[in-house]
Amino acid sequence: MNINDILNYYEDVKEDFKFQGISSVRIKIMISLYEGPKKTKDLRELTGIPASTLLHGINELEKQKLISRKGEYFFLSEIGFISTLKLVDTIKTRRLFKNTKKLWLNHDIESIPQNLLMKIGDLSNSNLIEDELDDMFHSHRTYLQIVSNSKEIKSISPIFYPDYTETFARLIKENVDVELILTGEILTKTINSLNSEDLNEFKRLLSKNKLKIWEIKEDIKIAFTVTDSSMILGLFSADGIYDPNLILVSDHNDAITWGNKLFDYHKKKSQKISMEYFEQFS
Structure with missing residues (x-):
């Protein structure tokens, strides 16, 4: 993320x-x-601040030992750099909540580990996709469109949608690499929803590592997908029911990196499913 982005975010x-x-x-x-x-x-061009006001601000920061100067150049001191790291993160976080407040208020965030909550500002370049009365399936359609155009998919799901299973089955046949973390209930529902041809294809691709599945035992409260080009996040309401009307979507590298870390966090807590597991459903 470049400085102009952060400055624009700060304006928000x-x-x-x-x-x-x-x-x-x-x-x-x-x-x-x-x-x-x-x-x-350079500072005047970046900030648009008048010279006299800018120099006053520089003097104040020098007094606080947050910046120093060498010749014509100003630079952050060690303390200034650390302070700015936190400042940038705070701006990004504020911008995220300003633009996507509906997703976070009255929703369960327990399935997001604290270290990733501390980096939640990495999602600042995200869009909130919300269903409306005149388009009740906007978020659902957006999700399917994103995954259908992906080359790699990693998904965590404690919810079941037949459309998603059908889409993943088709993508796996098209040699898209798919990794799934599912609860035991959703894993069983997913396998039972497959026809015999798709079930055999799942087993074949599982043996070739084109499909990887993990079972998670704990009661996770997050529906989440990260692909090679996007991150998609859905949350449960505070009452324990998944909210299908709101999803967070981003194609920014920071969000994709954040998403891969979230997937890896839950993968470490899950058990990988072998091909033999499918035999009970033959």
């Missing part, structure tokens, strides 16, 4: 920072120095 959430009494000028200077030293002219 700067009122929140003003509420906390943090100087907008100083924040913009620190963010602008995040990727390396810059001259006053």
Whole structure:
């Protein structure tokens, strides 16, 4: 994510920072120095701050030992760099919640580990897909469209949709690499929904490692897919029911990386299914 993105994100959430009494000028200077030293002219071009105001902000930051200067260049001190790391993360997190608040309020987040909640700002470049009265299947259709155009799919699911099983069966036949983490109940439902041809194809591709399945024993409260090009996240409501009307979607590299870490976290807690497991369904 480049500095211009962060500066634009800050414009979205700067009122929140003003509420906390943090100087907008100083924040913009620190963010602008995040990727390396810059001259006053560079800072002015990046931030759009008038020269006199900019110099006042620089002096304040120098007094606090957050930035230093060498010749014509200003740069973050060690303390300034660490502070800016946290600042950038906070801006990204605020932007995420500003744009996708409906997904997070009154929804269960227990299946997201704390280390990834601390990096939730990596999802800041996401869109909230919401079903409307005139389009009740918008999120469902969006999900199917994304996975149908993917080359690699990793999915965690405690919910069952026949459409998803049919789509995955078709994609596996087309040599798309698929990894699934399913609860025991959903695993059984998925296998029972397959016709004999698809079941045999699942077993064949499982033996060739084109399909990998894990069973997770715990009661997970997240429906989640990460592909080679996108990340899709759905949550359960606080009452324990999956909310099919809202999904978070992103094609940003930060979100995809975050998604792969979430998948790996749950994979470590799951048991890999062997081909022999399918024999009971023959």
